Amino acid sequence: MEKNKTSYINLNNARENEQIAVMQKIADENHCPFCPENLMLYHKQDILIDGQYWLATYNQWPYHHTKHHLLIIYKEHATHLADLADGAGSELFHIVKQLEQQFAFEGGGLALRFGDTDFSAGTVNHLHVQLIVPDAMAKDFEPVRVKLGLQWERRK
Numbered sequence: 617m618e619k620n621k622t623s624y625i626n627l628n629n630a631r632e633n634e635q636i637a638v639m640q641k642i643a644d645e646n647h648c649p650f651c652p653e654n655l656m657l658y659h660k661q662d663i664l665i666d667g668q669y670w671l672a673t674y675n676q677w678p679y680h681h682t683k684h685h686l687l688i689i690y691k692e693h694a695t696h697l698a699d700l701a702d703g704a705g706s707e708l709f710h711i712v713k714q715l716e717q718q719f720a721f722e723g724g725g726l727a728l729r730f731g732d733t734d735f736s737a738g739t740v741n742h743l744h745v746q747l748i749v750p751d752a753m754a755k756d757f758e759p760v761r762v763k764l765g766l767q768w769e770r771r772k
């Protein structure tokens with residue numbers, strides 16, 4: 617049986633064909649695409665903020681109906697909240713405040729999913745925060761939904 621879930625990624629949660637192709641390559645290499653030493657191999661977006669614990673960048677595969685979809689990625693391999701350094705929380709909020717000012721976000725949300733990707737519905741099993749500003753003024757706008765948990769039929 618084809619195995620879509622490794623220690624580092626879960627293709628069952630991938631959304632776009634190009635994302636699936638890149639992630640399949642990463643799965644074959646069996647390394648973590650968000651660890652800094654690998655990030656630059658696959659991630660083609662600018663780094664907006666490079667902090668002590670986190671770096672902020674654009675999501676390579678933004679969700680539909682988003683005006684801004686940024687990722688704030690922990691700079692060491694981490695999957696559970698307990699893996700985070702004590703100072704990481706305050707730096708995270710410092711970064712999101714900076715981004716809010718820099719981009720003049722009208723409003724949106726933060727999503728921090730963690731742990732087993734069958735539960736988090738994350739594609740990459742490395743702690744990251746999504747900062748999402750919906751494209752709410754667009755005519756064809758539909759609400760942006762962040763999923764938690766993967767349905768049984770999609771697991772393989």
Ligand SMILES: [Zn+2]
Pocket residue numbers: 648649650651692693694741742
């Ligand atoms: Zn990692």
